[in-house]
Amino acid sequence: MDKTKIKRQMKKFEEYLMVDKGLSDVTAEGYCRTLSIALRRMRKFCPQYENIKEYMLWMYKEKYSYSYIVNSSLALEHYTKFKGIEIKLGRPKKPRYLVKNVLSEAEVSRMINATESIRIKALFCTLVFSGLRNSEVCSLRVSDVDVGQNQLRVNEGKNFKARYVNIAGECSKVLAEYLKEYPRENDAYLFTTLVKGTKLAGGDLRKHVRTLAVRANIGRRVYPHLLRHSLATNLLNRGASLMMIKEQLGHVFYESTLIYAVSMPFRTKSEYDYCKPAYL
Numbered sequence: 001m002d003k004t005k006i007k008r009q010m011k012k013f014e015e016y017l018m019v020d021k022g023l024s025d026v027t028a029e030g031y032c033r034t035l036s037i038a039l040r041r042m043r044k045f046c047p048q049y050e051n052i053k054e055y056m057l058w059m060y061k062e063k064y065s066y067s068y069i070v071n072s073s074l075a076l077e078h079y080t081k082f083k084g085i086e087i088k089l090g091r092p093k094k095p096r097y098l099v100k101n102v103l104s105e106a107e108v109s110r111m112i113n114a115t116e117s118i119r120i121k122a123l124f125c126t127l128v129f130s131g132l133r134n135s136e137v138c139s140l141r142v143s144d145v146d147v148g149q150n151q152l153r154v155n156e157g158k159n160f161k162a163r164y165v166n167i168a169g170e171c172s173k174v175l176a177e178y179l180k181e182y183p184r185e186n187d188a189y190l191f192t193t194l195v196k197g198t199k200l201a202g203g204d205l206r207k208h209v210r211t212l213a214v215r216a217n218i219g220r221r222v223y224p225h226l227l228r229h230s231l232a233t234n235l236l237n238r239g240a241s242l243m244m245i246k247e248q249l250g251h252v253f254y255e256s257t258l259i260y261a262v263s264m265p266f267r268t269k270s271e272y273d274y275c276k277p278a279y280l
Contacts, residue, residue, distance in 0.1 A: 009045060010036055016082050026135045031075040038072055049087050052076050056089060066095055099263040103230040107218055114215035120208055122178035123191050126152070127205070127224055129171040131231040131249050134202040134224050140190040142179065147172040154250065163250050232260045 010032040017028035041058075042051050056076075059069055073089040080087045103111075108128050115121035126137055136154050144153040150172050151164050167175075184192075191200045205224050213222035232245050246257040 005045070006036055006039065009039075013079060013082055017078060021078065030071065031078060034068075034071050035075040035079050038076060046083055046085075047076075047080075048085070052080070052087065052089070060092075066092055096262075097259065099229050099233065099260055101220060102226065102233045103218070103222065105234055107216070108227075108230060108234075110216040111212045111218070111222075114212050118174070118178050118181055119191075119194075120212070122174050123200075123205070123208060124212060125171045125174045126167070126191075127209070127227045128231060129167045130165050131228045132165065133228065133250075134205055136250075137205065137224075138189075138191065138200045138202060141186070142184055142188055142190055143186040145175055145179075145190060147176050161250060161252070163247070165248055165250070229260075232257070233264060236260055236264060 013035065014028045014032050017023045017031060018025060023031075038055060039045060039047070042055050044051055047055070056069070056073065059072060064072075069092055073091065077087060077089060112121065112124060112128070115124055123137075126132070126140070130137075130152055132140075132152070132154065139155070140152065141155075144155065146153070150167050150169050152167055154161075154163050154165060189199050192198060193200060193204065202224075209222055209224050209227070213220075228249065232249060235245055235248070236242075242254070242257050242261060245260065246254060249257065251257050
């Protein structure tokens with residue numbers, strides 16, 4: 001298929017999602033990326049229901065993840081409406097995932113010690129102490145950092161939800177040292193590329209985290225969202241409440257936070273042993 005034509009089509013579709021549907025730029029970009037893959041596989045710019053049904057059936061048979069199937073369904077529904085042929089697709093039942101392969105405190109500490117510059121150390125400390133999402137870290141501005149209160153202000157959170165998150169005093173010290181070495185205006189992005197000074201991208205974060213994992217000899221795949229999971233489980237291990245973790249991570253639904261308790265049976269076992277009644 002013509003790559004230039006696909007690119008033009010995705011540009012128009014992205015504008016439609018943001019202006020007509022009111023979706024965030026991150027969400028619109030994700031739908032466009034998923035849709036372009038689907039269109040190339042179907043080899044059609046204007047797929048009909050039968051084409052889409054065949055594609056979705058192929059995804060089910062290939063056992064694609066729940067999230068990818070749902071995102072593909074939503075992208076195709078938005079796109080067909082954009083093209084004037086509205087369809088409605090079913091949704092698979094959401095599986096109950098368990099959070100696994102999280103990093104221990106010792107492993108996170110090793111990765112911090114593997115940083116070779118104050119810039120990367122500040123970036124990594126922000127990830128591990130705040131639990132922010134990729135896009136949230138990239139959107140932080142200097143004015144969002146309050147080293148006195150050990151807090152970060154998130155203005156461009158998921159679903160446009162603004163909030164404050166806590167960070168450790170150690171993280172604030174690293175950020176203060178970073179800003180002393182890399183001074184910038186209050187309205188400037190906190191983390192930028194070195195060469196052009198442009199806003200850091202999610203792909204940049206993933207590369208830095210992978211590099212640190214290799215240097216620290218972690219021995220398994222490490223990515224930014226795993227650091228978010230790791231903060232939640234390490235907080236839970238130290239006795240933090242699920243409500244506190246929910247607010248820190250910016251979850252809308254309590255069920256999203258509850259998965260950490262379900263994934264850690266030893267935590268509930270330890271609490272049971274401590275609180276069990278003395279019948280005998």
